[in-house]
Amino acid sequence: MEDQLIDAVLELNEDLAIDIVSQRIREGDSPVSIISLVQEGVNRVGVYYNQGRYFIADLIMSGLIFKEVIKLITFPPEDSSLPQPVKAIFATVERDIHDIGKNIAVTYFNSKGIHPVDLGVNVPPEIILEQVTGDEPVVLFLSGLITSSYYSMKKTVSLLKERGLREKVVVVICGLVDEEVKNYVEADYFVKDIIESYELYVKLSADSQKMISNLELRRWAQKHVGSPPASVWQEVREDA
Amino acid sequence: MRNIILACEILEDEIRKARSAAENQDPIIWIDSSLHMFPQKLHDKLQEEIDRIDREQAPENILLSFGYCGNSVVGLKSSTANLIFPQANDCIDLFLYKNKDKITIRSSGCYFLTRGWLKSQYSIVNEYDRYLERYGQKKTDRIMDVMLAHYKCFTLLDTGAYPVEDCTPIALESARKLNMQLCMKQGSIQHLIKLFSEDWDEDFCIVPPGSQVTLDHFSELSLSPAQGQIL
Numbered sequence: 016m017e018d019q020l021i022d023a024v025l026e027l028n029e030d031l032a033i034d035i036v037s038q039r040i041r042e043g044d045s046p047v048s049i050i051s052l053v054q055e056g057v058n059r060v061g062v063y064y065n066q067g068r069y070f071i072a073d074l075i076m077s078g079l080i081f082k083e084v085i086k087l088i089t090f091p092p093e094d095s096s097l098p099q100p101v102k103a104i105f106a107t108v109e110r111d112i113h114d115i116g117k118n119i120a121v122t123y124f125n126s127k128g129i130h131p132v133d134l135g136v137n138v139p140p141e142i143i144l145e146q147v148t149g150d151e152p153v154v155l156f157l158s159g160l161i162t163s164s165y166y167s168m169k170k171t172v173s174l175l176k177e178r179g180l181r182e183k184v185v186v187v188i189c190g191l192v193d194e195e196v197k198n199y200v201e202a203d204y205f206v207k208d209i210i211e212s213y214e215l216y217v218k219l220s221a222d223s224q225k226m227i228s229n230l231e232l233r234r235w236a237q238k239h240v241g242s243p244p245a246s247v248w249q250e251v252r253e254d255a
Numbered sequence: 256m257r258n259i260i261l262a263c264e265i266l267e268d269e270i271r272k273a274r275s276a277a278e279n280q281d282p283i284i285w286i287d288s289s290l291h292m293f294p295q296k297l298h299d300k301l302q303e304e305i306d307r308i309d310r311e312q313a314p315e316n317i318l319l320s321f322g323y324c325g326n327s328v329v330g331l332k333s334s335t336a337n338l339i340f341p342q343a344n345d346c347i348d349l350f351l352y353k354n355k356d357k358i359t360i361r362s363s364g365c366y367f368l369t370r371g372w373l374k375s376q377y378s379i380v381n382e383y384d385r386y387l388e389r390y391g392q393k394k395t396d397r398i399m400d401v402m403l404a405h406y407k408c409f410t411l412l413d414t415g416a417y418p419v420e421d422c423t424p425i426a427l428e429s430a431r432k433l434n435m436q437l438c439m440k441q442g443s444i445q446h447l448i449k450l451f452s453e454d455w456d457e458d459f460c461i462v463p464p465g466s467q468v469t470l471d472h473f474s475e476l477s478l479s480p481a482q483g484q485i486l
């Protein structure tokens with residue numbers, strides 16, 4: 016994909032990027048198309064960083080440009096692939112204060128019209144659990160780059176279990192994590208990339224709607240004599 | 256040959272001092288400290304050196320003066336030697352060895368400096384000047400506000416391995432530029448001295464030939480059954 020706006024972001028030329036965006040808004044381009052070009056620019060900056068061509072400051076700058084652009088677009092578009100967004104919580108866990116990845120993720124989710132609860136850095140398990148109340152399902156993103164952050168992640172998961180909340184929380188870990196860390200923490204998923212995180216979130220949102228409606232269906236079935244159509248039961252059993 | 260040392264350049268002052276305190280004569284291979292920025296590349300470089308040492312020198316032990324450093328050591332394996340390294344997250348943990356307040360100090364918004372870190376072109380204080388050149392003052396200030404949002408001070412660790420008074424003016428100047436306070440903390444090279452004097456107690460991991468380093472080797476992550484539930 017080639018576009019002036021992608022290049023402006025990739026070159027980290029904030030003034031130019033803002034000019035192009037303002038002009039395209041005036042010309043009536045859709046917010047979705049504008050934002051996806053900016054996103055593409057930010058992704059390419061990430062690729063340059065991984066190749067050693069760009070530095071941390073450049074990553075931060077791309078995040079700042081992204082944030083400024085979103086301010087120009089008054090109504091962030093709802094992602095149409097999302098039936099109903101599930102609550103998302105972001106936190107850099109206790110003992111760690113690395114948050115560049117998390118902050119870019121916040122901007123990315125915002126650009127999709129999703130507004131996660133961002134608990135900040137060095138967040139103890141208790142504070143995270145305060146956000147996991149009631150019956151509503153939650154996707155919990157825990158970020159950590161320092162080895163001892165894995166311990167805090169594990170503590171958080173074990174507190175969820177202790178309080179009987181584990182079932183309704185999908186735990187996704189991010190930062191310097193891999194399969195081994197995921198297993199240690201007893202998380203459900205690990206992610207290395209913001210787009211992948213968002214796609215996973217979309218999938219989980221869809222699943223959780225299904226989960227909720229299946230739960231309701233079961234409750235309905237318990238209350239009523241007779242059964243719903245066999246095909247519905249089939250679906251419930253598959254999900255159970 | 257008994258031991259070979261793999262060492263991070265940033266720790267050069269401390270490693271030299273600790274070796275002489277331990278009267279250690281083992282050969283050293285220095286690893287480029289810029290790899291700090293890229294844990295995967297640091298991992299690959301360490302494995303490459305270990306493979307070469309296995310082939311060419313085949314010592315009994317390879318001493319890694321590194322911490323876990325963002326999982327860089329996880330997955331390392333030697334086919335002929337024991338891999339021996341300190342139980343530490345990173346070099347800051349190494350220098351805060353046996354400090355009871357380590358976790359509090361680390362979580363309180365300090366960016367740590369030693370002479371090695373001050374010299375490194377990848378330390379934040381030196382990166383700042385590069386950013387100024389590239390982005391000018393205003394944008395650099397915005398970038399630094401994000402970078403150091405949760406940091407309050409630069410903490411100069413006096414490890415006893417370099418003349419700290421020589422570094423104070425540069426550290427002060429950097430702190431002033433970046434709107435940070437400057438604090439001083441006593442550090443220690445005792446952990447390194449133990450590494451080099453083969454005093455490998457529970458504060459070290461010893462991974463036998465043919466085995467890989469895993470997260471289980473890192474005791475800070477272990478949920479010791481004696482303690483029952485994790486805290």
Ligand code: B12
Nearest residue numbers: 113114115116117120156158161162189190212325344367
């Ligand atoms: C930038 C950086 C810093 C910055 C942090 C600025 C900030 N505001 O976060 C500064 C310079 C301040 C810093 C400080 C320190 N750092 Co530092 N730092 C790094 C570095 C080089 C890059 C991290 C980064 O931001 N990457 C860019 C982001 C975009 O990538 P990411 O976090 O992986 O995120 C991606 C995904 O994981 C995912 N993601 C991440 N979080 C989230 C959250 C959500 C919700 C979602 C959806 C996705 C997501 O999306 C991102 C997209 O690509 C790493 C090495 C590395 N390459 O990882 C070391 C590293 C993390 N730091 C390290 C160290 C040692 C330190 C210091 C101790 C150094 C010192 N001299 O004091 C201090 C910490 C002080 C303390 N009190 O403990 C070590 C940690 C070692 C360990 N203990 O395990 C590392 C691993 C370097 C190393 N090899 O040793 N650091």
